[in-house]
Each structure stands twice: as C-alpha cells, then as structure tokens.
Amino acid sequence: DTEVTQTPKHLVMGMTNKKSLKCEQHMGHRAMYWYKQKAKKPPELMFVYSYEKLSINESVPSRFSPECPNSSLLNLHLHALQPEDSALYLCASSQGRLLAGIHETQYFGPGTRLLVL
Amino acid sequence: GQNIDQPTEMTATEGAIVQINCTYQTSGFNGLFWYQQHAGEAPTFLSYNVLDGLEEKGRFSSFLSRSKGYSYLLLKELQMKDSASYLCAVRALTWGKLQFGAGTQVVVTP
Numbered sequence: 001d002t003e004v005t006q007t008p009k010h011l012v013m014g015m016t017n018k019k020s021l022k023c024e025q026h027m028g029h030r031a032m033y034w035y036k037q038k039a040k041k042p043p044e045l046m047f048v049y050s051y052e053k054l055s056i057n058e059s060v061p062s063r064f065s066p067e068c069p070n071s072s073l074l075n076l077h078l079h080a081l082q083p084e085d086s087a088l089y090l091c092a093s094s095q096g097r098l099l100a101g102i103h104e105t106q107y108f109g110p111g112t113r114l115l116v117l
Numbered sequence: 118g119q120n121i122d123q124p125t126e127m128t129a130t131e132g133a134i135v136q137i138n139c140t141y142q143t144s145g146f147n148g149l150f151w152y153q154q155h156a157g158e159a160p161t162f163l164s165y166n167v168l169d170g171l172e173e174k175g176r177f178s179s180f181l182s183r184s185k186g187y188s189y190l191l192l193k194e195l196q197m198k199d200s201a202s203y204l205c206a207v208r209a210l211t212w213g214k215l216q217f218g219a220g221t222q223v224v225v226t227p
Contacts, residue, residue, distance in 0.1 A: 001165055004159075031213060040215030042204055043160065090159060094213075104208070105150065106215060108159035 030096030
C-alpha cells in the first residue's frame with residue numbers, strides 16, 4: 001500500500017480566512033513533505049518533516065504554518081494568503097532512512113487544489 | 118544550485134517508442150527519479166537510478182550517466198493512457214531534497 005491521502009480535494013478561501021490542509025499516510029513512513037505546484041510547473045518543495053520534527057523549510061512565508069501531530073499526520077495551516085498562493089498543494093511521504101536509496105522514494109498524495117480569492 | 122532540463126513536449130503514436138531526455142547540473146547527486154503525472158493528479162513513481170546504466174521495468178526503462186549528467190526515460194509500446202507529464206527529479210546530497218525538472222508532456226495519438 002503506497003497511499004497518501006489528502007483533504008480537502010478542493011478549497012476556496014478569502015484572503016482573511018484561516019484554513020488547514022490535512023495529509024495522512026499509514027505506511028509507517030517517518031518523513032513527510034509539503035510541495036506547492038502551479039499549473040504546468042514542477043512541484044516545489046516547501047517543508048520536510050523527519051521523525052515529526054521540521055528539518056527543512058525552504059524559506060516559505062509565515063502565512064504557511066506546517067504541523068506534524070504524529071508520524072502519520074501532516075497539516076498545513078493557512079492564514080492571510082494571497083491570490084498568488086493559489087496552486088495544487090501536494091503532500092508526500094518516504095521511509096525516512098538517513099542512508100537514502102530506493103527506499104527513500106517519495107510517494108505523493110492526490111493534492112488539494114487551493115484557490116485564494 | 119541545481120539545473121534540470123527536459124523537453125517541454127513530445128508527440129508519438131500508439132505502439133511507438135518515445136525517449137525523454139533529462140540533463141542536470143547539480144552541486145551534489147544522490148539519485149535520479151522519474152515520475153508520471155496525469156493532469157490534475159499526483160505524481161506517481163516510475164523509476165530510480167543512482168548508478169550508471171539501464172533499469173528496466175516492464176514497458177518503461179530509465180538510463181543514467183553520472184559523468185555526463187544525463188538520464189533518459191524510454192517508454193515502449195505506447196498506450197493512450199501514457200499521455201501525461203513525465204518529471205525528472207534529482208536528489209541532492211541534502212537529505213530529503215528532491216529537485217524537479219519542468220516536466221515533459223507526452224501526447225500519444227491514435
């Protein structure tokens with residue numbers, strides 16, 4: 001089973017709203033990722049969590065706030081977003097082994113399509 | 118930094134073979150991945166290369182030459198469902214960082 005689930009599938013929010021994106025995996029993976037993907041562009045890494053601790057923040061604006069409550073869940077809290085933040089937000093997970101190899105393949109969820117008005 | 122280049126679009130007919138090239142310039146290298154992404158869906162893992170040579174997986178094969186900073190994905194016996202974007206991604210030495218190319222849109226025609 002290589003399933004990563006994300007909710008909601010679609011989200012429309014105003015610039016003053018607060019919302020959260022959720023991601024879940026039950027593969028026993030200990031690394032989880034948030035990516036942002038604009039139309040016809042590749043995914044761009046935002047955050048990496050390793051063993052529930054934030055290990056990489058790619059200089060993402062503070063209006064995006066990640067949270068990893070446990071090894072299976074990853075949230076992305078959104079506040080005061082801008083229209084240019086509209087994109088597909090992808091969650092991914094991998095085993096989390098330090099000696100990276102094939103086992104460090106990242107498996108992606110279906111994404112949340114976000115529209116900021 | 119890293120620079121990953123792949124063609125924007127390729128068109129081929131059903132049953133044919135298509136080769137998608139990817140060149141990369143990176144400050145470190147710890148593996149190259151190919152993903153398939155259908156429109157509006159998540160990327161799905163296709164293949165992984167870390168040593169030079171060819172990896173074959175059914176209709177899909179991937180090749181890597183580290184000295185040339187070059188990889189290709191070969192799709193054989195093309196089917197209509199293979200119409201998708203194919204993403205080349207390089208893993209840097211920094212654990213967890215995967216840098217994606219812009220993707221190659223493959224269009225399979227009847």
